[in-house]
Amino acid sequence: MNRRHYLAAGALLAVVLLAGCGLGPSEIPEEDLSENATYDWDVNATATFDISRSSYAAVVNVTNSSELAVWRRDPIEGDNPVNLRALQFRYRNGTVVNATHANLTATRNQDRTVIGLPARDGLVGYTAARADKQFGTPVFVEGSYEIVLPPDARVGIPLLSQAGPGGWSSSVEGDRMTVRWDNVSSGSVSVRYYLQRDIILFGSLAAIMVVAGVAGTLYYRRKIRELEGKREDLGLDVETEDDDFGDDGPPPGMR
Known part of the structure; x- marks a missing residue:
């Protein structure tokens, strides 16, 4: 290998090392995590996702764990961390704390957002952006999942809507429909709805x-x-x- 080849190999190694520096953990800005939000803590599912036109509010029941990893799945890009905000934690006794609490943190990795919890049992609430007339999420924790659709949104008519996996049920309260899966342990849940x-x-x-x-x-x-x-x-x-x-x-x- 001549001098030119050594120089080329060294330049390539430098590019790889520099690129790798951007793949490490990164803290989410505190102002994002500390945003105000109101969550419905009286949920009937292990994970509930309340969808609005441009965002969704998630409430996840965590049992015997010091952290919760969340991510979004893109058919082209693969798994990516969730850019969450308005992070909150509700203790079993009803006390709610936000991200100003020293032990409630969120860190973005290459393909996950890892939420550090102040207790091993409780409810995690966070908000994230979304778009289009569809929503999907990987299964973060095993149990029941609910997706609360925006006002006047529905699933049930073929071609216009779809929900997966199978075995789901739905109910309507007021002008909002809830799609529920009683027991999922892996994969993902998703809906495509119409107004x-x-x-x-x-x-x-x-x-x-x-x-x-x-x-x-x-x-x-x-x-x-x-x-x-x-x-x-x-x-x-x-x-x-x-x-x-x-x-x-x-x-x-x-x-």
């Missing part, structure tokens, strides 16, 4: 397409009849069924 007003829009669009199709069919039929009438007026439609060519013998002069 009730979408049904009116799709119905109106379908009606317009039907009317347009019927009108188009009638228009082309009328045009075809007009063309047939013009052909008859020009004498282009000559009936030849009664012409008996050859029945009277050869032409005159050839008999």
Whole structure:
């Protein structure tokens, strides 16, 4: 290996080492973690995700653990840490603390956000951003999962919505639907929903397409009849069924 190869190898090693420096743990800004938020601690599931238009609030029941790792799953990028905010912890006695508590922390790793807990049993609440008419989360803890859809959002109509894995149930309270899985231990849960007003829009669009199709069919039929009438007026439609060519013998002069 000559000097040029050594220099190239050294440069490559330096790039790798520098890139690796960005892969280590990083603290989430305290102002993000200390944001104000109100969580519904009276949940009936191990993990509950209350979805709004642009964010979601998670409440996770932790038992006999000093930390909770959360992440999001992207079909292209793979697992990524959650950029959470408004971190809170509720003790079993009902006391709630936020991220100003010395023992409630959150650190981003390469593919996880690790939440350090002030007690081994309690409820963790946090908020994170989201978008689109779908939501999914990996299974962080084993147990029951609930996803509370935004107001007027629904699942249940094929093509317009989907929920997975199978075995889910749903209930509606007020204008909000909750999708529930009673027992999941691995994988992920997800929903793709529609808004009730979408049904009116799709119905109106379908009606317009039907009317347009019927009108188009009638228009082309009328045009075809007009063309047939013009052909008859020009004498282009000559009936030849009664012409008996050859029945009277050869032409005159050839008999």
